[in-house]
Amino acid sequence: MNPAEKDHHDIAAAKTDPACFAPLYERYFGDIFRFIDRRTSDRDLTADLTQQSFLKAMLGLERYEPRGLPFRAWLYRIALNELRMHWRKKKEVLIDMSYAEVRGMTEEMGLQMDETEMQRLSVALSRLDEERARLIELRYMDGLSFAELGQVLGVGEDAAKMRTHRVLGLLRTYLVPRS
Secondary structure, three states, X not given: OOHHHHHHHHHHHHHHOHHHHHHHHHHHHHHHHHHHHHHHOOHHHHHHHHHHHHHHHHHOHHHOOOOOOOHHHHHHHHHHHHHHHHHHHHOOOOOOOOHHHHHHHHHHHOOOOOHHHHHHHXXXXXXXXXXXXXXXXXXXXXXXXXXXXXXXXXXXXXXXXXXXXHHHHHHHHHHOOOO
């Protein structure tokens, strides 16, 4: 059974018996925990938000419809909403990207980055508003496809692709030396 079929089977079982949600929880706990942890850097808060995300997923499972997209994307959307609620209360935005993730993003932007450029990129990323920062994180830190990104953001795949390229374009303008 492929992963999508396995998810479909487990979702159907969990809709009739909440105890059957456990395989879904176990399968995606690590992804969602890491997704939240990278945005909080606080293990206790991460554990709380991850638990809250899965509780909301389990309680909202009746309303879940796959629409041709992976179940994982739906979980990311719930987790992102939990993070937004948390950060809205704290009024903070944090982007913490590894060197490899920045490399992937800069390659897609068509830029060659040395240490100085990496520092400039860090400053440019800090200038992004919360929505644009989350888009960059989902795409480059969490490796979501444009289809998954669209589902998390509540837009179509093409719109997700367009938004991503607009944010990359904005970052490019921040990186261009002013004369």
